[in-house]
Every structure is written in C-alpha cells, then in structure tokens.
Amino acid sequence: RMERICSNARKLAEFFNSEYSDITVNYPGLENSKWHDIAKEQFGENAGGIITIRTGSKEKAFGIINALKLPLIVSNIGDTKTLVIHPESTLNVHSTEEEKKTAGVFDDLIRISVGIEDIEDLIEDFRQAINSVENM
DSSP, X not given: OHHHHHHHHHHHHHHHHHHOTTSEEEOTTSTTSTTHHHHHHHHTTOOOSEEEEEOSSHHHHHHHHHHOSSSEEOSOOSOSSOEEEOGGGTTTTTSOHHHHXXXXXXXXXXXXXXXXXXXXXXXXXXXXXXXXHHTO
C-alpha cells in the first residue's frame, strides 16, 4: 500500500510542478526540493505520501478544495483514500502568525495526503478543480 501511495504522491507532485507554474509544490521526492537528497538517502524512491501546494490565495485554495470530487476533506493522513485539508484554518487555527510561518503554514496552503486511487483519476480531478477556479 505504501509503495502505491508514494508512487501516486510523486506523480501528483510532478503533475503540479510541470503543469502549474503558479502553484508551488512541496514534496521531497521532487529533485528541486531542498529535502530531496536526504529523502532519497533515507527512503529511496518512496519519499512519502504527503504533498503541500501553495495556490497563491486563500480563496483559490478553498476553491480548489471545494471543487475536488475524489479526495475527502479531513485532517487524517495515511489513509487509502486521498485526503485534503486547509491547515491554516483548521489544524493551525490557534497558532500564532510566527508559529504558522515557522511551520510553513500559509493561508494559500493545501495539504494532500495521497491515497491509492488510480493516479490518472486523481490528476484529472485536481486538473478540473484547478481549472474551475482559474476560470472564475
């Protein structure tokens, strides 16, 4: 199961990275990640199942989350189903601005815990969600 989650996460991160220059992707499996070397050393090709993306605005982040059809909006991680959350308004709602900044939590951030769904279905769902927000 973890091999599939990690493979899906890498492919989804590559999708964001290659198709959306206005979205910042944080995933240690990407070669441009500052964490890539240590992740590769410690985990090989399986760099985990968590991706964060910065969308440019809180409104766009919520628009994407609300337009998704496959992922569930919950705070859990490590499920077989893909899960998304807006950490700034949920998990870190009581953190100070300095604590959020130190933790890398911003108002335009979406955390994605990637599941084992068909990766093409996940990519297409994120594509339609992003495009629906960009076409508003």
